[in-house]
Amino acid sequence: MRCDGSVQRAEEDVVEENLRLRRENQQLRDTNELLKLASAFFASELDPQRRK
Template sequence: MAGKRYSRELRERAVALVFEQVEHYSSQWEAICSVAAKVGVSGETLRKWVRQAEVDAGARPGTSSEESAELRRLRRENAELRRANEILKAASAFFARELDPRPPRS
């Protein structure tokens, strides 16, 4: 199921269940596997969601979801500005040649 998207509600509920149930298991991984089977996701997928929730809460070092979204937005904007800059450079060169009073060299 590569690329399958889960709803935000499902992700939030599954992560909350892990945090609620973790004390009933000998490890967080056991809690993750148990909850993952109940909600119909893989254990690894749920583990990633839990780790990201811990980062977002400040309990674990890493890049928060907000920071990641902002970085993606800025990268897209940067790429768009680079494309626009290249177009403007090409247009500038074109019009400079058109307006040059010297005859073209043969």
């Protein structure tokens, strides 16, 4: 079995896709954390027990 350019390119594509997906996952985790914090903030603002 020989390792020609198309096989090497396919491996590079997999590596690039893996890196892209890792970046995307981190962005989604960051967004999810921000949304959790925002929802907790707004929920506390709506709490009827909280007096201003």
